[in-house]
Amino acid sequence: MKSITINGSQRESVGKKATKALRNAGQVPCVIYGGDKPLHFSAPELAFSKLVYTPDAHTVVITLDNGEKYNAIMQDIQFHPVTDKITHIDFYQIFDNKAISMEIPVHTVGSSKGVMNGGNLRMPYRKLKVKAIPSKLPDFIEVDITPLKIGSKLYITELKNEDYSFLHPDNTVVCQVRRSRLAVVDADDDEEEGEEGAAEGAEAPAADAAE
Numbered sequence: 001m002k003s004i005t006i007n008g009s010q011r012e013s014v015g016k017k018a019t020k021a022l023r024n025a026g027q028v029p030c031v032i033y034g035g036d037k038p039l040h041f042s043a044p045e046l047a048f049s050k051l052v053y054t055p056d057a058h059t060v061v062i063t064l065d066n067g068e069k070y071n072a073i074m075q076d077i078q079f080h081p082v083t084d085k086i087t088h089i090d091f092y093q094i095f096d097n098k099a100i101s102m103e104i105p106v107h108t109v110g111s112s113k114g115v116m117n118g119g120n121l122r123m124p125y126r127k128l129k130v131k132a133i134p135s136k137l138p139d140f141i142e143v144d145i146t147p148l149k150i151g152s153k154l155y156i157t158e159l160k161n162e163d164y165s166f167l168h169p170d171n172t173v174v175c176q177v178r179r180s181r182l183a184v185v186d187a188d189d190d191e192e193e194g195e196e197g198a199a200e201g202a203e204a205p206a207a208d209a210a211e
Contacts, residue, residue, distance in 0.1 A: 001137040003071075004051050005061045008043035010068075028086045032062065032070055034093035039070070045086050052077060052086065057104050057127075059134060060091065071095070071134065073102055094134050101167055103127040104138055106174065110146030114177035119150040123175045128156070132164035148177045 011018070011029065019029050022042050032039040041064055051058055051074060062070045072091040080087050094100050105127050115121050128141050141159060148154060153176040156168050166172075 001057065001059055001134070001139050003059045003061055005063060006043050006047050006051070007063050007065075008041040008047070009065045011040040011042055014040050023085075023087065028089060030089045030091060032072055032091045032093050033075070034072070035070070048086060048089065055105050055126075056139065057102060057137075059094065059137070062091065073100065096134060099131050099133050100137075101129055101131045102137060103129050105140045106143055107140045108143050108145050108175070110144045112145040112148040112177055114148050114150040114152060115145070117150060118180055119177040120180050121145065121148075121175060121177055124173060128159075128174070129167040130164040131167055136163040138164065143174060145175060145177075148175070150177050150179050152177050 008030065011022075014029075022029050026045055027042040028045050028048060029040070029042050032041070041062065051060060060072045060074065062072055064070075070091075070093055072093050074089060075092040076090040077086060078088040079085065092100070106123065106125060108121075108123075112119070112121060130137070130141075138161075143154065143159065145154070154174050155170070156166050156172040156174055157170050159166070159174065
């Protein structure tokens with residue numbers, strides 16, 4: 001997974017007055033958890049643009065002005081309700097030999113026969129939560145939609161990977177092709193959609209919720 005470097009300064013004072021002064025100066029107050037104790041630092045808001053305003057997932061190298069470096073992932077972010085400026089970010093420190101969980105974006109490849117016939121591709125999840133050691137975290141989850149016909153569903157069990165595990169139930173639907181009014185349904189599609197319809201009632205509630 002790609003990493004972004006954030007250059008910051010360790011914060012000595014973490015009171016409300018000091019925090020407000022930082023924000024007024026264009027700095028974002030941050031905290032790193034997961035180590036021996038929480039570490040407070042700040043960095044210019046512009047430094048977080050490639051981390052926050054992107055659909056991609058990244059790990060972070062936080063470099064402080066005292067020379068210390070911390071590998072981390074972004075855990076939580078807060079925005080001002082009116083201006084949408086970043087007001088606070090929580091990070092979680094990561095270690096090479098310790099597995100972590102992270103949401104990874106889903107990228108589709110290929111051309112679905114069902115979509116080409118007028119069906120609608122539905123993707124309940126734009127990101128999937130995985131668990132792995134940092135070096136095994138993928139930049140994205142690739143999903144090949146080529147085999148999907150009208151009525152087809154792709155379950156998360158079909159995306160299993162040795163490098164990481166998914167933190168979702170096995171009956172989670174990652175994507176499916178549904179019939180639309182303008183769809184042209186082949187005989188194969190009719191057969192497959194019939195099978196899907198028969199199985200629909202037997203699906204667990206969690207799968208239906210994911211749709």
